[in-house]
Amino acid sequence: MADWVSDLAPPPFTKADEHAAPGAHPERTQHRWGMAVDLDMCTGCGACVVACHAENNLAIAGPIDTEEGRSVDWIRIERYWEGEYPDVRAHFLPVMCQHCSAAPCEPVCPVYATYHTPEGLNAQIYNRCIGTRWCQNNDPYNVRFFNWFEAALNWPEPLPNQLNPDVGVRSRGVMEKCTFCIQRIRESEDDARVAGRKLRDGEFTTACAQACSAKALVFGDLLDHDSKVGHMAESARRFRLMEGLGTEPVVYYLKGGQA
Amino acid sequence: MSMIVHPPQLHEDEKINQDILKPIFVTTWRWWALVALCGAGFMAGLAAWCYMMATGMWVIGYHRPVMEGTFIANFVFWVGLSHSGTLISAILRLSKAEWRRPITRAAEAMTVFTVLMAAQFPLIHLGRTWFFYYILPYANQRELWTNFRSPLAWDVMAIMTYLSGSFIYLYLPTIPDFAIARDHSTGWRQKLFTIVALGWRGTRREWHRLNTCVLLLAVLILPVAVSVHTIVSWDFAMTIAPMWHTTIFGPYFVLGAIYSGMGLVVTLTVVIRWAFGWQEYITPYHLDKLSKVMLVAAIVWTYLWAGDFLVTWYGKLPEESIVLNIKNAGPYFWWQTTMMLANSIIMIPMLCFKKVRTSPWALLILTLFLNVGMWIERYLIVAPTLVQKGPSYTWTTYTPTWVEWMITLYPFAGFVMLYLMFVKMAPLVPIWEIREDKVAAATKKMGVGHLRALVAE
Amino acid sequence: MADVTVLGVFREVDNAAQGVQNALKANFTPREIDVITAVPYPDEVWGLPAQRTNLRKIAAMFWVIGFSTGTLLAGGSAWLYPLPTGGKPIFSLPTSAIIIYELAMLFGIFASAIGTLWESGLPNFNKLPYHSKVTEGWPAVTVLCRGGANVDNAENALKSAGADEIVRHS
Numbered sequence: 001m002a003d004w005v006s007d008l009a010p011p012p013f014t015k016a017d018e019h020a021a022p023g024a025h026p027e028r029t030q031h032r033w034g035m036a037v038d039l040d041m042c043t044g045c046g047a048c049v050v051a052c053h054a055e056n057n058l059a060i061a062g063p064i065d066t067e068e069g070r071s072v073d074w075i076r077i078e079r080y081w082e083g084e085y086p087d088v089r090a091h092f093l094p095v096m097c098q099h100c101s102a103a104p105c106e107p108v109c110p111v112y113a114t115y116h117t118p119e120g121l122n123a124q125i126y127n128r129c130i131g132t133r134w135c136q137n138n139d140p141y142n143v144r145f146f147n148w149f150e151a152a153l154n155w156p157e158p159l160p161n162q163l164n165p166d167v168g169v170r171s172r173g174v175m176e177k178c179t180f181c182i183q184r185i186r187e188s189e190d191d192a193r194v195a196g197r198k199l200r201d202g203e204f205t206t207a208c209a210q211a212c213s214a215k216a217l218v219f220g221d222l223l224d225h226d227s228k229v230g231h232m233a234e235s236a237r238r239f240r241l242m243e244g245l246g247t248e249p250v251v252y253y254l255k256g257g258q259a
Numbered sequence: 260m261s262m263i264v265h266p267p268q269l270h271e272d273e274k275i276n277q278d279i280l281k282p283i284f285v286t287t288w289r290w291w292a293l294v295a296l297c298g299a300g301f302m303a304g305l306a307a308w309c310y311m312m313a314t315g316m317w318v319i320g321y322h323r324p325v326m327e328g329t330f331i332a333n334f335v336f337w338v339g340l341s342h343s344g345t346l347i348s349a350i351l352r353l354s355k356a357e358w359r360r361p362i363t364r365a366a367e368a369m370t371v372f373t374v375l376m377a378a379q380f381p382l383i384h385l386g387r388t389w390f391f392y393y394i395l396p397y398a399n400q401r402e403l404w405t406n407f408r409s410p411l412a413w414d415v416m417a418i419m420t421y422l423s424g425s426f427i428y429l430y431l432p433t434i435p436d437f438a439i440a441r442d443h444s445t446g447w448r449q450k451l452f453t454i455v456a457l458g459w460r461g462t463r464r465e466w467h468r469l470n471t472c473v474l475l476l477a478v479l480i481l482p483v484a485v486s487v488h489t490i491v492s493w494d495f496a497m498t499i500a501p502m503w504h505t506t507i508f509g510p511y512f513v514l515g516a517i518y519s520g521m522g523l524v525v526t527l528t529v530v531i532r533w534a535f536g537w538q539e540y541i542t543p544y545h546l547d548k549l550s551k552v553m554l555v556a557a558i559v560w561t562y563l564w565a566g567d568f569l570v571t572w573y574g575k576l577p578e579e580s581i582v583l584n585i586k587n588a589g590p591y592f593w594w595q596t597t598m599m600l601a602n603s604i605i606m607i608p609m610l611c612f613k614k615v616r617t618s619p620w621a622l623l624i625l626t627l628f629l630n631v632g633m634w635i636e637r638y639l640i641v642a643p644t645l646v647q648k649g650p651s652y653t654w655t656t657y658t659p660t661w662v663e664w665m666i667t668l669y670p671f672a673g674f675v676m677l678y679l680m681f682v683k684m685a686p687l688v689p690i691w692e693i694r695e696d697k698v699a700a701a702t703k704k705m706g707v708g709h710l711r712a713l714v715a716e
Numbered sequence: 717m718a719d720v721t722v723l724g725v726f727r728e729v730d731n732a733a734q735g736v737q738n739a740l741k742a743n744f745t746p747r748e749i750d751v752i753t754a755v756p757y758p759d760e761v762w763g764l765p766a767q768r769t770n771l772r773k774i775a776a777m778f779w780v781i782g783f784s785t786g787t788l789l790a791g792g793s794a795w796l797y798p799l800p801t802g803g804k805p806i807f808s809l810p811t812s813a814i815i816i817y818e819l820a821m822l823f824g825i826f827a828s829a830i831g832t833l834w835e836s837g838l839p840n841f842n843k844l845p846y847h848s849k850v851t852e853g854w855p856a857v858t859v860l861c862r863g864g865a866n867v868d869n870a871e872n873a874l875k876s877a878g879a880d881e882i883v884r885h886s
Contacts, residue, residue, distance in 0.1 A: 069322030069655050078652035095650065104499050106801035110411035111393045112403065115799040128403070130393050131316075131386015132411055133326035138498040142324040142649040146386060148317035172315050173386030241650075245499055248803070273852045396789055404793035408804055408811045416815055420822040427829040434838075439754065439851040457839035460846045465836040466756035467767045472832035475775055476825060483821045490814065694853070695755045 031199070032120045033180050034222035034250035035209070036232035037094055041216035044077050044092035051211030052096075055181060057167045059151035060159070072145040074178040075208050094217065096208070097122060097143045097178035098241060098249030105135035105144060113175070120250060121180055129174035136175065140242050144177045180219070181206040201227040222250060275694060279686045280443055282535050289534075290679060297676035304669020307662050308383055316386060320660045324653055325645045329663040330384040332637040335512070337377030337670055338418070338491050339633065342513070343520025344370025345425045346484040347552065349477035358548045360692045361540045364436075364685070365531055366524050367429040372677040373523070374422045376670035381414070383666060410497045413490045421487045424480045432473055434459045435691045488516045495640065501578035502571060502644050511563040518556035518602070519633035522626040525549050527678075529619040529626075531687060540688055543617035550616035553626075557610065561603040581647050590656065591643050594635050601632025720861045721845040721885040723752075724874030725854045729761065732855040735877035736762045739859045742869045748860040754851045774831040775824045782823025786816030845885040854880070 052058065052075045061071035075096040082089045099122045106114050106122065113129035116122060124144075136144040150172040155163070163169065166183040170176050188204040201220050209217040220229035229252075232238070237254040311318050321328055344366040351359035382391050394415055396405045405412045438459040441452035459465060492512035495503040528549065532541040571579050572587075586595050606629055615621045647654045659667075681687070726732040732751060739749050746764050751757070759766045790812035798806045833839065845858045857879075859870040864886070871882055 065317070068317075069325075070317055076652075078650055080652070093650075093652075095652075100802075102803035104802060107406070107408045107804050108410060108498065109801070110406050110409040110415070112406045112797075112799050112801070115801050116803070128393065129387070130390045132381075132384070133386065134409075134411055134494075134498075136324055136326040137500060137645065139324075140499060140649055142653040145323065146316070146321075146326060148322075149315050171387075175386075276852065396793060402797055404797050406799075406801065407790040407794065407815050408801060408808060413811075413814045413818070416818040416822075420818045420825070423822060424825040427825055431829060431832065435754070442848040442851040453841070457833070458841045458844070459838065460844060461752045461754055461850055462750050462836075463759065463762070463764070464750075464767065465838070466753070467759075468769055468771060468832045468836045470756055471769050471771050472828050475771060475828045479775070479821055479824050479828065483818070483825075486814075486817065486821075691755055 030223070032222040032250065033099070033185065034120075034220065034229055034233060034252065035096075035180070035206070036218045036229045036235075036238075036252045036254060038216045038218070038232070039091075039093065039253055039255040040237075041214045042077075042092045042094060043214050043216075044079060044090065045213065046077055047211040047213060048075050048094060048208035048217060049073055049077065051207040052178075054162065055164055055167070055207035056179070057151075057163050057169050059147065059149065059154055059170075060156075061149075065149075070148045072147070072176065074143070074145070074176075093253075094208075095141060095143060095241070096251065097180075098141055098247065098251045099178075099180060101248035101250065102246060104138045104140065104245075104247055108134045108138045110134075119185075121182060121185075122177070123179070123182070124175060124177050126168065126170050126174045126176065131173040131175065133175065140245055140247065144175050147172050147174055147176065201229075275690055275697075276439055276443060278537070279540070279688050279690050279693075280440055282682050282687065283440060283448070283684070284444070286683070290682075294676060294679050297672040297679065300668055300672025301676055304666050304672060307665035308669070311383075311662055311666075312388055318660065318662045320658050320663060322655065322657075324649060325642070325655060325657040327384060327645065328642055328657055329638065329659045329667050330380050332634065332641045333667055333670065334377055334380035334384070335491055335637040335640070336519070336634050337373050337380065337674075338488060339512070339516035339519045339637070340523050340630075341370040341373035341377065341421075341425070341520060342484055342488060342516035343524045344368070344373070345421075345428055345480055346370075346517065347521070347524065349428070349481045349484070352473065352477045353481070356548075357696055358545055360696050361537075361545060361688045362524065362528055362549065363692070364429070364433065364689045365527055365687050367425065368678065368681050368685075368687070369520075369523060369527060370425045371422070371429050372674050372681070373520075374418065374425060375677065376674050378418055378422065379670070381411075410490065410494045414494060417483075417487045417490045421480075421483055424476070424483055428473075428476045428480055431469065431476070432689060432692070433685050434469070435461060436686045436689060439690055440686065485513055488512045500644050500648050501576075502582045503640075505567060505571075507563060507567050507570075511560075511567060514556060514560045514563055515633065515636060518553070518560045519630055521549065521553040521556050522629040522633065525553060525622050526626045526630075529623045533619065535687070537688065540693060546619065546622060547613065547616045550610055550622060554607065554610040554616075557603065557606050561607065564603075578648070582643050585643050585647060586639060591639060594639055598632045598635040598639065601628045602636065718864060718886055720864045720867050722859045722861060722867060722870040722874065723845045723847060723856055723883045723885060724858075724871075724877075724879035725847050725849050725856045725881040725883075726878065727854060727880055728878075729753075729757070729855055731878040732857050733762050735857040735874045735879060736764060738873035738877050739857070739870060742866070742873045744859055744866075744870065744873075748862070750858045750860075752846065752850050752856040752858060754853055769835060771828060771831050771835065775828040778827030779820050779824035782820035783816055785823065786819035787812070789819065790815040843885075845883075847881070847883065849881075858885075 052073070053060070056074060058072045058074060065071060075094055078093040078095055080091045080093065082091060099120065101120060103116065103122050106116060110132060111128055111130055112125075114122065114124050114135055131146065133146055136142070136146065147170050151169050166187075184204050184206065188199060192199040192203075199221070201224055206219045209219040218229045218232055220227040222230055222233055224230055232254060233252045235254050237256040238252045239255065240249045240252060348359065348363040348366050351363070382388050385391055393403070394405060394412065405415075407413075434456055437452050437456035438461065441449060441456045444452055489509040489512065492508035496505060496508040498504060525546070528541055528546065532538060571583050585591055606625060609615045609621070609625060615625070642657055646657050724735055726735060736749055736751065740746070740763070749764065751762050791807050794807045800806065847854070847856050850856050857874060859873070861867045861870055867884070874882055
């Protein structure tokens with residue numbers, strides 16, 4: 001069937017290989033990276049945010065810039081309050097890029113700066129980005145970040161020494177977003193390939209999941225049904241953010257147990 | 260060689276030439292003052308743009324998730340203004356509306372200059388303006404192409420087609436008038452007009468081809484003009500943002516564009532008529548006709564706006580209601596009230612009176628107010644959706660900064676400046692078309708043939 | 717002998733039309749007679765055969781070329797560099813149709829403009845038979861005398877129709 005004909009019917013989103021670019025490396029289509037967030041476990045401590053900053057060389061924004069909404073936080077803890085004082089309860093919702101299978105942010109980019117990798121990641125290519133920022137307009141989760149400042153100039157000494165050499169720093173004028181720590185994914189995949197074995201579940205994880213002391217964040221391969229994230233994604237407590245929009249996120253939230 | 264010499268006589272058509280060519284040759288201090296003023300405004304805006312590029316986009320009021328604001332509102336506004344030049348001229352030409360004749364050139368020039376202004380805003384808006392050419396489909400060694408599935412890429416193609424088409428549609432019918440200017444000028448002006456007139460003489464073949472081509476262009480440019488603002492609307496409508504994702508945006512944008520463009524055409528007509536003393540060529544009759552077109556546009560625009568409003572308000576989808584509520588009651592209440600006053604509540608009843616439709620002063624005030632309203636309309640499309648979309652945790656407010664206001668004034672200064680220069684470059688009223696109209700009106704039978712075809716053209 | 721063009725300037729359109737008729741009677745062919753005016757008149761005014769043009773065909777042809785270019789650009793570039801975005805197909809007809817449409821229109825518009833100039837022989841900065849009174853509103857009739865023959869006949873034809881001024885161009 002011609003591709004434009006298939007445009008008339010919603011394309012299937014269940015298997016990663018159906019998103020594979022023609023000619024893509026076959027091994028790269030074996031995984032469908034995803035995440036599960038157990039909201040009943042989340043304490044809202046913010047360790048994931050800090051870990052992400054350290055791992056991915058996120059630009060540091062001061063209190064004024066943060067107040068003005070120009071900070072860069074690939075993962076944030078949304079805090080919602082319930083009830084009236086003194087009977088108040090806080091709800092925490094860690095939100096990062098949902099790596100949607102039908103990502104609305106991707107097709108609106110006129111220069112292919114964001115696209116879907118064969119492993120289902122929503123990739124951002126900084127060098128190609130010209131900063132139309134239209135991806136953020138069409139992003140219902142508001143998890144894409146624009147570089148308002150020249151980040152490379154904004155690290156006060158001695159912070160430049162802690163920059164992660166595996167990750168670049170982004171220049172002013174481009175969009176950036178959560179990559180699911182693609183540098184860790186690639187490293188582990190290459191290790192496994194060199195050793196001639198399959199990637200094992202739990203062999204690596206993203207910075208935020210690694211830092212989560214409550215083990216609320218779990219990262220892994222959704223295609224692997226024995227993986228922890230695979231189990232969680234099939235939990236009865238699962239839901240996804242704004243599912244009604246049909247964006248097919250791969251971040252599963254779990255809620256409804258005792259907490 | 261034989262030669263019959265008559266005493267020099269002034270042909271009656273020569274008076275039209277003299278009247279309309281006058282602004283080209285006679286430059287008043289008012290012209291210089293206005294050019295200086297607009298030039299200063301233009302440079303100030305350019306400086307603000309350069310400052311923003313050099314410093315970073317944090318100098319404007321944008322922040323997550325308000326990734327656009329005044330710049331895109333300006334873009335939509337200026338593309339919109341362009342729509343009543345070429346589009347209306349083409350419609351009137353095809354429908355053989357004879358009253359169009361004195362107005363077409365001024366309107367077509369308006370289109371070219373407003374599109375030139377509009378086309379800068381996507382560039383101003385870019386985070387990395389210096390890499391704007393990534394969006395153009397050119398073969399390069401990285402084998403990167405444009406993503407033609409993106410509405411922004413459609414926009415680029417549509418604007419390029421529209422700008423080229425409008426320029427051609429302005430230039431070709433001006434060639435005979437350049438020839439008139441060439442025959443009436445001396446010195447460097449004659450050299451310039453000789454070049455731009457391309458050696459036009461006015462032979463049968465030249466006229467025949469020109470008339471064919473102008474009609475052909477009118478047919479081709481009409482759907483392009485409609486497509487341009489439709490595609491601009493699709494920049495919004497193709498997203499899944501609340502109150503952007505609506506099917507009515509295509510016709511609503513096109514109608515709004517025609518409406519605000521008609522406003523600018525009337526403004527320009529009134530000003531030109533007064534500034535050059537062309538009351539003889541642009542009469543209250545023409546103003547009345549233009550105002551009637553504007554009245555129709557006003558009514559249809561109001562209808563489409565009401566259609567969008569009522570459906571959203573009645574439907575009460577949570578995401579959309581949030582955005583609608585901040586327009587109806589929240590921080591955007593006064594913006595929306597001003598818009599409705601300017602575009603509908605005052606305009607429609609006023610234009611029902613012939614006294615208003617033929618009064619230059621009343622029209623000037625009404626149309627200037629209208630375009631304030633239309634700018635607000637564009638701002639209200641862009642801003643409220645972005646400040647309260649997505650998770651409520653990320654909701655915010657948006658206030659444009661001085662850099663944005665300077666850059667908002669920049670195209671106004673630039674447009675007036677370009678227009679003033681155009682006045683010195685080309686006859687602002689199409690001389691040959693006016694004369695053709697006079698010929699057609701005066702005579703039924705001419706030469707050995709009848710004028711049926713001429714009148715019908 | 718080289719070709720000579722006789723040009724007569726008239727005050728009135730009726731006289732100019734008479735000049736054309738006189739020249740036709742003097743056995744000049746319609747191809748050798750031309751009228752230069754500042755305002756377009758239909759061919760019937762001069763009693764000359766109606767003109768035909770290929771402009772519409774040229775525009776239609778380039779419209780089709782533009783259509784194909786758009787197809788190649790939108791479809792071809794997507795296949796050359798297939799990047800999946802947002803679950804959308806690599807080549808989708810609805811989105812490509814917009815690019816195809818715009819390019820077809822662009823080519824059509826350019827072709828009509830360039831075709832017009834080409835068919836009317838513009839730009840041409842050579843000294844061709846012309847009189848600067850034309851733009852003041854005086855119609856002029858030109859008669860081409862091939863090889864310089866019958867120049868007097870041509871002049872008489874225009875003079876008897878009431879030409880104000882007669883000039884020879886060679």
